[in-house]
Amino acid sequence: MSTPDVLLPAGYRLCVHETLDSTNSEALRRAGAGEEGGLWVWAHSQRTGRGRLGRRWVSLAGNLFATLLLRPNCRQMHMAQLSLVAGLALHDAVAGLAERDILPHLALKWPNDLLHDGMKLGGVLLESKLSAGSVPAVAMGVGVNLAAHPDVTDYPATDLARHGISATPARVLEGLAAACDEWLGVWNDGSGFAHIREAWMARSLPANAPLQVKLTDSASRGIYGGLDEDGALILILDDGTKKRITTGDVFPL
DSSP, X not given: OOOOOOXXXXXXXXXXXXXXXXXXXXXXXXXXXXXXXXXXXXXXXXXXXXXXXXXXXXXXXXXXXXXXXXXXXXXXXXXXXXXXXXXXXXXXXXXXXXXXXXXXXXXXXXXXXXXXXTEEEEXXXXXXXXXXXXXOEEEEEEEEOSSOOOSSOSSOBOOTGGGTOOOOHHHHHHHHHHHHHHHHHHHGGGTTHHHHHHHHHHTBSOTTOEEEEEOSSOEEEEEEEEEOTTSOEEEEOTTSXXXXXXXXXXXXX
């Protein structure tokens, strides 16, 4: 199909599909075929979109489903930081859509969600492909509820149209691409992560917000203590102990 009028930062390319199984899957397939980084994969619909931990991402018409394929020159342990980079870009792209100030309504929730008044508006899925003798590929997938949201989810969801904000997927992708380029420059293959961490926390839940963190076979309650220097969540338990969280589902209470 023809490429819509989407202005990307210099050095980026766009591949548009009417439908895909998932934009992350397509990006990783292209990486396996030798595609370089800097490619945005955008689909108008997804048949088997997915979220974290293998969950299904419900891909409703009119929403944005896009993935940026990257070839970061960084240590493998730093790749997970790209989830926070993508969150910053998503937050800033959405904040720039409305004619009125919606910043007080937006918050980033660790590790990969954008909330509007405590309800899920968008999310990030980071996946990588490691090949011997080549630079690793990272698929930075982003989904945003623009026109609709699923009614049945593990976490309450919402969409921009519900709040009187009208935006096409093309317009949001353009803003997202510009914001990603800016924050990737700040991140600088991990050397600028301290700035990413500071900016992310400035856009996250309020300090000392009560949280529940669910793991596979357990759950912990405490208050939000920000991120540590590596990007892990700090949960402060009732006795003052700081618990470092590197995986799990976070639910504000």
